[in-house]
Amino acid sequence: MDSSSSSPNNNNNHHASTTKTNGFLIHPKLGFEPARSRSRLAMASPANTSEPKIVTGTAGYILEDVPHFTDYIPNLPTYPNPLQDNPAYSVVKQYFVHVDDSVPQKVVVHKDGARGVHFRRAGPRQKVYFEADEVQAAIVTCGGLCPGLNTVIRELVCGLHHMYGVKKVLGINGGYRGFYARNTITLTPKSVNDIHKRGGTVLGTSRGGHDTKKIVDSIQDRGINQVYIIGGDGTQKGASAIFEEVRKRGLKVSVVGIPKTIDNDIPVIDKSFGFDTAVEEAQRAINAAHVEAESVENGIGVVKLMGRNSGFIAMYATLASRDVDCCLIPESPFYLEGPGGLYEYIEKRLKENGHMVIVIAEGAGQELVSESVQSMSKQDASGNKLFQDVGLWISQKIRDHFAAQKTLPITLKYIDPTYMIRAIPSNASDNVYCTLLAQSAVHGAMAGYTGYTSGLVNGRQTYIPFYRITERQNHVVITDRMWARLLSSTNQPSFLDAKGDNEEKEEEEALNQLPDGHCAKDTSLASKEINSSIYPTAC
Ligand SMILES: Nc1ncnc2c1ncn2[C@@H]1O[C@H](COP(=O)(O)OP(=O)(O)OP(=O)(O)O)[C@@H](O)[C@H]1O
Numbered sequence: 001m002d003s004s005s006s007s008p009n010n011n012n013n014h015h016a017s018t019t020k021t022n023g024f025l026i027h028p029k030l031g032f033e034p035a036r037s038r039s040r041l042a043m044a045s046p047a048n049t050s051e052p053k054i055v056t057g058t059a060g061y062i063l064e065d066v067p068h069f070t071d072y073i074p075n076l077p078t079y080p081n082p083l084q085d086n087p088a089y090s091v092v093k094q095y096f097v098h099v100d101d102s103v104p105q106k107v108v109v110h111k112d113g114a115r116g117v118h119f120r121r122a123g124p125r126q127k128v129y130f131e132a133d134e135v136q137a138a139i140v141t142c143g144g145l146c147p148g149l150n151t152v153i154r155e156l157v158c159g160l161h162h163m164y165g166v167k168k169v170l171g172i173n174g175g176y177r178g179f180y181a182r183n184t185i186t187l188t189p190k191s192v193n194d195i196h197k198r199g200g201t202v203l204g205t206s207r208g209g210h211d212t213k214k215i216v217d218s219i220q221d222r223g224i225n226q227v228y229i230i231g232g233d234g235t236q237k238g239a240s241a242i243f244e245e246v247r248k249r250g251l252k253v254s255v256v257g258i259p260k261t262i263d264n265d266i267p268v269i270d271k272s273f274g275f276d277t278a279v280e281e282a283q284r285a286i287n288a289a290h291v292e293a294e295s296v297e298n299g300i301g302v303v304k305l306m307g308r309n310s311g312f313i314a315m316y317a318t319l320a321s322r323d324v325d326c327c328l329i330p331e332s333p334f335y336l337e338g339p340g341g342l343y344e345y346i347e348k349r350l351k352e353n354g355h356m357v358i359v360i361a362e363g364a365g366q367e368l369v370s371e372s373v374q375s376m377s378k379q380d381a382s383g384n385k386l387f388q389d390v391g392l393w394i395s396q397k398i399r400d401h402f403a404a405q406k407t408l409p410i411t412l413k414y415i416d417p418t419y420m421i422r423a424i425p426s427n428a429s430d431n432v433y434c435t436l437l438a439q440s441a442v443h444g445a446m447a448g449y450t451g452y453t454s455g456l457v458n459g460r461q462t463y464i465p466f467y468r469i470t471e472r473q474n475h476v477v478i479t480d481r482m483w484a485r486l487l488s489s490t491n492q493p494s495f496l497d498a499k500g501d502n503e504e505k506e507e508e509e510a511l512n513q514l515p516d517g518h519c520a521k522d523t524s525l526a527s528k529e530i531n532s533s534i535y536p537t538a539c
């Protein structure tokens with residue numbers, strides 16, 4: 001046993017340069033400690049509350065760091081990372097992540113611009129805070145399904161087992177409420193061996209049922225000391241609440257989030273796992289709609305895709321397909337009647353081309369639907385607003401409009417593949433992505449980090465503090481170049497000049513523009529937009 005260090009940053013292989021370390025300053029406004037003095041401060045004040053850990057450096061460098069056990073538990077022993085004796089890894093040069101490694105949120109910079117926000121780089125550390133026998137890990141999946149859930153579960157189990165010799169891994173059955181209301185499932189490399197070939201989650205999932213105290217009681221009762229929580233924006237809020245309670249109770253329990261959302265609405269990260277698979281699967285529905293539409297006179301194919309508040313699947317599926325004539329998303333309000341409206345555009349496309357395909361995200365045009373259909377304003381068990389079926393609604397409106405007009409008889413086919421695109425297994429690239437996410441999550445927990453979401457930022461695995469993940473949702477920015485690319489690919493109207501409120505919207509967007517053209521509301525999207533290797537449709 002090596003108990004020589006209680007600092008997460010102690011790394012005998014890679015000494016941080018003194019100048020650089022000294023370059024760290026206490027944040028002038030917030031007064032957070034530099035990373036190196038973290039354990040000392042924690043010992044002096046073990047009950048300090050969980051506040052953002054922000055480290056500043058020269059040239060406008062900011063590290064938004066993640067919590068560590070040593071922030072609130074003094075004198076913890078550390079152990080050499082078993083990976084150093086693992087034949088597979090010991091040949092890798094500089095396998096352990098350098099203590100000062102961080103990943104910039106913004107990769108496009110100006111000569112004199114500030115270096116900006118960074119996140120801690122994920123990966124194995126030389127010292128770990130758990131012995132293999134001591135670990136009792138738990139994995140839970142919450143919220144809607146998403147391709148790749150089983151791959152993440154598999155790789156967490158295998159990563160813990162093969163890299164760190166951890167044998168005790170529990171699956172929590174049926175989402176958050178499973179902690180206190182359901183049985184657990186023992187997970188071994190053997191039992192999870194084939195699960196990545198199946199859609200869904202072998203653990204089951206649910207909405208609602210988050211009771212922080214009961215969950216943390218159950219964590220304590222079961223002796224769980226690493227919790228891996230896979231889920232979307234709601235789930236990450238729940239994970240953050242669990243972390244705060246764990247910290248309040250002074251428990252040595254790593255609380256780790258793994259972002260999952262088919263809607264791609266989680267901010268900061270490049271994209272969520274399963275998103276590429278979903279976009280690919282959506283092509284099948286779009287192709288079918290196109291074949292149906294072009295086979296008849298004035299054929300219209302309507303495809304509804306998922307996307308509650310964010311239209312990413314619809315946007316990328318449209319850009320990938322090139323058969324789509326109109327893409328409607330929640331972020332871009334549209335209207336039906338009059339000049340520049342949808343009916344006028346449909347008529348024009350049918351006269352030019354004889355057929356057309358419309359892709360609509362489930363959250364698009366909800367204000368129009370509620371105007372004509374009595375709104376139910378119901379919520380699901382997690383408090384998410386339940387939407388009317390906009391695909392059915394718009395199909396009927398288009399049919400009614402052209403039937404009343406009598407001049408252009410149309411044939412419309414409506415395809416709703418929404419659940420089909422999220423219930424399938426992940427494709428090859430998502431499988432690799434899930435593997436890296438899971439392994440990064442495990443390395444962080446073993447190294448004593450906690451209260452973080454493991455995520456890809458500009459192509460690098462990072463640890464992101466929960467508050468950055470939960471503070472807002474990621475949306476398509478319609479004043480961004482990606483939406484312009486879509487408009488130029490479909491030739492659809494922008495719907496921007498009809499109602500007075502669009503001018504207001506444009507003004508608001510302009511106010512949110514940072515000097516370098518990134519949107520203050522959505523800097524992650526700006527970084528996505530420039531990271532064209534991740535988004536194959538960028539051109
Ligand atoms: N603010 C919150 N605080 C604590 N728990 C929450 C919060 N919001 C949601 N949860 C819990 O997180 C779980 C999942 O939330 P939700 O159903 O919104 O799905 P999600 O994680 O956002 O995934 P997706 O939207 O991709 O399906 C639920 O069990 C819910 O009770």
Ligand SMILES: O=P(O)(O)OC[C@H]1O[C@](O)(CO)[C@@H](O)[C@@H]1O
Pocket residue numbers: 143144145232261262263306307308362380422
């Ligand atoms: O029917 P469920 O399971 O609530 O899921 C539907 C919702 O899940 C999501 O796919 C997010 O996971 C949304 O796009 C959609 O509104």
Ligand SMILES: [Mg+2]
Pocket residue numbers: 143232233234261
């Ligand atoms: Mg959600």
